Amino acid sequence: MQIKGSRAFPYPLLSKMYEDYLSSTFKIEMNYLKSRNEINLQLKVLLENMNLEMLIKDKKAIILCHVECPKTKYRTVKELNLGKNKISFASNLLDGYLEIVPVIVANTKIDNFYSKDFNKDYERISFEIEKGSILAIGEQLKIPIKKELGTLSKIPSIFQIEKNINKPEMEVEMHGEKLVVKLPEEEYNNYGLLKGSESYNNILISMIIFPALIFVLSELENFHGLEMYEDRRWYRVLNKKLREEGFDLKSDSLGLVSILKIAQKILDLPLFRATESLKNLEVNE
Amino acid sequence: MKIRFMKDAVVDELKRNISKNCSKYGQSDNSWVQNEWLKEFKHELPEFSLDLLKEKPEDTDFNNIKILYSNLKTITDSQACDERLWAGLCHDKFWNYMQYRWSISKVKETKEDSILNHYFFKQTGQRALMTNALARLWWVGRLTYDKNAEDPFILTEYLCKDLNGRGFPLFGSNFSNNKEVTKNFLYILMKYEEKNKLNREEFLEVIKRMNLWGGKIILDSLSKEELSRKILEFLKGSKNLIENE
Numbered sequence A: 001m002q003i004k005g006s007r008a009f010p011y012p013l014l015s016k017m018y019e020d021y022l023s024s025t026f027k028i029e030m031n032y033l034k035s036r037n038e039i040n041l042q043l044k045v046l047l048e049n050m051n052l053e054m055l056i057k058d059k060k061a062i063i064l065c066h067v068e069c070p071k072t073k074y075r076t077v078k079e080l081n082l083g084k085n086k087i088s089f090a091s092n093l094l095d096g097y098l099e100i101v102p103v104i105v106a107n108t109k110i111d112n113f114y115s116k117d118f119n120k121d122y123e124r125i126s127f128e129i130e131k132g133s134i135l136a137i138g139e140q141l142k143i144p145i146k147k148e149l150g151t152l153s154k155i156p157s158i159f160q161i162e163k164n165i166n167k168p169e170m171e172v173e174m175h176g177e178k179l180v181v182k183l184p185e186e187e188y189n190n191y192g193l194l195k196g197s198e199s200y201n202n203i204l205i206s207m208i209i210f211p212a213l214i215f216v217l218s219e220l221e222n223f224h225g226l227e228m229y230e231d232r233r234w235y236r237v238l239n240k241k242l243r244e245e246g247f248d249l250k251s252d253s254l255g256l257v258s259i260l261k262i263a264q265k266i267l268d269l270p271l272f273r274a275t276e277s278l279k280n281l282e283v284n285e
Numbered sequence B: 001m002k003i004r005f006m007k008d009a010v011v012d013e014l015k016r017n018i019s020k021n022c023s024k025y026g027q028s029d030n031s032w033v034q035n036e037w038l039k040e041f042k043h044e045l046p047e048f049s050l051d052l053l054k055e056k057p058e059d060t061d062f063n064n065i066k067i068l069y070s071n072l073k074t075i076t077d078s079q080a081c082d083e084r085l086w087a088g089l090c091h092d093k094f095w096n097y098m099q100y101r102w103s104i105s106k107v108k109e110t111k112e113d114s115i116l117n118h119y120f121f122k123q124t125g126q127r128a129l130m131t132n133a134l135a136r137l138w139w140v141g142r143l144t145y146d147k148n149a150e151d152p153f154i155l156t157e158y159l160c161k162d163l164n165g166r167g168f169p170l171f172g173s174n175f176s177n178n179k180e181v182t183k184n185f186l187y188i189l190m191k192y193e194e195k196n197k198l199n200r201e202e203f204l205e206v207i208k209r210m211n212l213w214g215g216k217i218i219l220d221s222l223s224k225e226e227l228s229r230k231i232l233e234f235l236k237g238s239k240n241l242i243e244n245e
Helices: A050-057 A185-194 A196-224 A233-244 A259-266 A270-282 B008-016 B017-028 B057-071 B084-092 B093-103 B111-119 B126-131 B134-142 B154-171 B180-197 B202-211 B224-244
Strands: A025-034 A038-048 A059-070 A074-080 A083-090 A094-105 A109-113 A127-129 A136-137 A142-143 A159-164 A172-175 A179-184 B005-007 B036-041
Touching: A025 A059, A025 A094, A038 A050, A038 A059, A038 A094, A050 A059, A050 A094, A050 A136, A074 A083, A074 B180, A083 A136, A083 B134, A083 B180, A127 B134, A142 B224, A159 A185, A159 A196, A159 A270, A179 A185, A179 A196, A196 A259, A196 A270, A233 A259, A259 A270, B005 B008, B008 B017, B008 B084, B017 B111, B036 B084, B057 B093, B057 B134, B057 B154, B084 B093, B084 B111, B084 B134, B093 B134, B126 B134, B126 B154, B134 B154, B134 B180, B154 B202, B180 B202, B180 B224
Parallel strands: A159 A179
Antiparallel strands: A025 A038, A038 A083, A059 A074, A059 A094, A094 A136, A094 A142, A109 A127, A172 A179, B005 B036
């Protein structure tokens, strides 16, 4: 829900979009922080209108944050207090964008709704207000939610896990269409048992894919042997992803930035995901 | 059970070439769909199949909503808005269901439109969730499932008596995005219908009135009792009006 100034209300409404009040204000200072699993919203509610403040104090009016994600059909309201507030939303309920509309609404039927600060057009007129009616609208916000394309797949698709027969170390092969990570036999068998769980999978990405990617990026940087890989699928995917993040395999810029940092960007915070999964596993036990 | 979603580039490619591939969508098997177009979905799901047994395929909608939603309840809302997931299932695991329920030989719209609507997302936004053959089953389940009810699908069953006439206009309304409001709305009308008649036109009038109210009040802030009072007053008023005419 987004409210436009063209919407007419049958009583005075406090908002920057209307001139129904002379000097009163309803301001919201908003900040948001997006993590992998959550969107955290910090809101500071500032109200300057005696009448509305009294109504809130008497529970005849409430401050609500109306939240809607049209794409995923998510809509709810959260109650706010005057001053600082924190609310959060699970990312897996959202996609596209999240619309935030802070409002003050009547929490009961209000007879004789009146403010000394009403515009002169409403001088000495009071109103009967129905429960749920919007009395004030604060700054509205639209937060873009970008879902990564890979969220449906199990592991980054350019990697393939295979058994490293009779060898006790992990190795990475770069000559095929996919990057092949070879695990010693026992480790490979354990991987097979664990990969079905999303939580374990996040941990396995940190343990196996993350160091393998660092190895591949180091190889590309050290030997500049880019031509021999250019037609490989993994190279094209990796190059595209790097470009999205602002790096170019063909220029020398890769060496200027920490490979460790790039690998974390490509895998979208692997350590965060792994530690979050470990924390959740601990809680569930 | 493992399910597979369709790769992004393949979705684009197939949508671009609908007219070229049109006849393939009338085939009883999907052998033309290549394995490399699909990718394994990360979650393991229970083994299940959809109901293809009724003479009129549309009569299976309620049962299939129950089957599909119960088995895919673990996917997130965000994943359930992803065209790749539903396009993959339509072309792969549930190809037989697609032939049974949305056979292109029986469609009123053009074959191309039918394929785009039912196998893919033709439109952007919420409408696509109600036109894709499998997404609609999941989303009607999602929006009507009441985990606290003795029969969690009681509202689904009520709405499925007229899914096209009542369900789709309901889910096209903004207030239906709030699942609590939607459930309250359906419970109120279901209860009303136990003692009164409520035809499709009247049901749609209540939806219109809800949208009108939503312009001035925050419907999400009303309790079930308060919403019930408003709707029943409106129904009483509109019935009196009809009788007086």
